[in-house]
Amino acid sequence: MSEDIRPARRAGRRGPEVRCRTARAPGPPHEAPPPLTVPDTGAVGELEVEVAMVRGESAVVVVTGEIDLRTADTLCARLVEARGEGPRRLVVDFAAVEFCDAAGLGALVAARNRIMVSGGEISLARVRPAQLRLLRITGLDRLFAVHPDVAAALAEHDSSTTSR
Template structure:
């Protein structure tokens, strides 16, 4: 009897790629209304694209940008484009508040680097605030903590950005 269960246990221990389904509609068809959303295909209150990047406030040449949602292959380009767009609108420095980012993968890190490269080319800067421990670990492993100043929270980031200006 135990031999019957061994293959099942081995299969149960294997890691299977996670598949996320946004809608049950076939390609090209309209997404179902109401019940599909309420049934858990898309979390209630989740931004349509899965990521929201919005300016919270602008003070002088610094803008605080709140990032809300998961940053992955599906949403990384939204992050990059929005950061570059916000910088082009005027603020030289962007403080990206990651407090509401539960997950950021390699695609998200790549989007941050791409945004940094575009923004730095025109004299701008991206500073990260509220980065979760797991994401901070990824920044350290990849060496990106040398590219981005990382602060515990937005007030700390703003204070650090203001201190060199006040002294010089």
């Protein structure tokens, strides 16, 4: 009693037609093009996370490269490591970040959560417009203080220290 029940099609409406045409010119068999070779520069897709400066309870961490699924764990680990070295506040300089996807955003949130447990905090500086848009779309701009430059981030950190 298993009948295949399908909805009736409307009269006069045709389903989409999909056609695949591979026209070949007459002559010898078609050869595949040679494989595309991309020069290996060694830097494409790499991520560098470096503490550039420590001032009081603040450290500037410069991130360079691409933050994606492959490099997100490295970012998280290095930020947590930088916090473990002493400075309570991290200013993450994003000026040299070429690309950041959802995995990168997740790594930032994970690092923030781990750093906050020990009383630390993270702010972002010099975030590129496309990445700033991602932060706004995801609501992460409310989770992280975002500054136009490193000096503004450090000034905010300094003013929050003196107001205590």
